[in-house]
Amino acid sequence: MTPSHDALVALLRERSVRFGDFTLASGAKSSYYIDCRLTTMSAAGQALIGPLALQAIRDAGWTPDAIGGLTMGADPVSYAIARASVDAAPIIDAFSVRKAAKEHGTGRQIEGNFKAGDAVVVIEDVITSGGSALTAIDVIRAAGGTVIGVLAVVDREAGGNEKISASGVPVRTLVTAGELGLK
Numbered sequence: 001m002t003p004s005h006d007a008l009v010a011l012l013r014e015r016s017v018r019f020g021d022f023t024l025a026s027g028a029k030s031s032y033y034i035d036c037r038l039t040t041m042s043a044a045g046q047a048l049i050g051p052l053a054l055q056a057i058r059d060a061g062w063t064p065d066a067i068g069g070l071t072m073g074a075d076p077v078s079y080a081i082a083r084a085s086v087d088a089a090p091i092i093d094a095f096s097v098r099k100a101a102k103e104h105g106t107g108r109q110i111e112g113n114f115k116a117g118d119a120v121v122v123i124e125d126v127i128t129s130g131g132s133a134l135t136a137i138d139v140i141r142a143a144g145g146t147v148i149g150v151l152a153v154v155d156r157e158a159g160g161n162e163k164i165s166a167s168g169v170p171v172r173t174l175v176t177a178g179e180l181g182l183k
Contacts, residue, residue, distance in 0.1 A: 004051065015039045017180060025131070056174060062148050071096040075094075077153055078123045116144025120147055120148065121148060128160050151174075157178060157183055
C-alpha cells in the first residue's frame with residue numbers, strides 16, 4: 001500500500017462509511033452504506049483520487065481517449081482523474097452519462113468530451129451489483145464508443161466486479177470493502 005492509498009482508505013472510513021439499515025441502489029439491504037461522494041467531492045478526496053486512479057488506469061495498460069460514467073457518482077472521480085492527467089500526460093478528458101437522454105436541446109445522453117470511436121474507461125464510485133457500470137457501458141457502446149475497462153473507487157465485494165468482468169470488461173478498484181474493515 002502506498003501512503004496515498006492509506007490516506008484514501010482513512011478518508012473513506014472517516015467521511016463515507018455509515019452504519020444502519022440501508023437499501024442500496026441494487027435493491028439489496030445492507031447494514032452499512034458507502035456514500036463515496038462525501039469523499040470524492042471533497043478537496044482532499046480529489047487530491048488523492050485523481051493521481052491514484054490515473055496510475056491505476058496506466059498500470060492496467062489502458063490508454064483511453066476519455067473517461068466517465070453515470071452521473072453523479074462518476075462525475076467527481078472522472079474530473080479528478082482528468083485534472084491529474086494534466087500533470088502526467090497524456091491528458092484524458094472526461095464526460096458524463098445521463099440516466100436518460102435530454103428531451104430538449106441536443107437530446108444527448110452523453111455530455112462532455114466523448115465522441116463515437118473513442119476508447120473509454122467507465123468510472124464508478126462504488127461497485128455493488130455492477131448495474132450502474134453495465135448501464136453506462138451499454139449507453140457508451142450504443143453511441144459508438146469502445147469500453148476498455150471499468151475503474152471504481154470502492155468495490156463492496158458483493159459480486160458486481162465479477163458481473164462486469166463476466167461481460168468481457170476488465171475492472172480495477174482503488175479500495176475494497178475489506179480494506180475499509182467492512183468484510
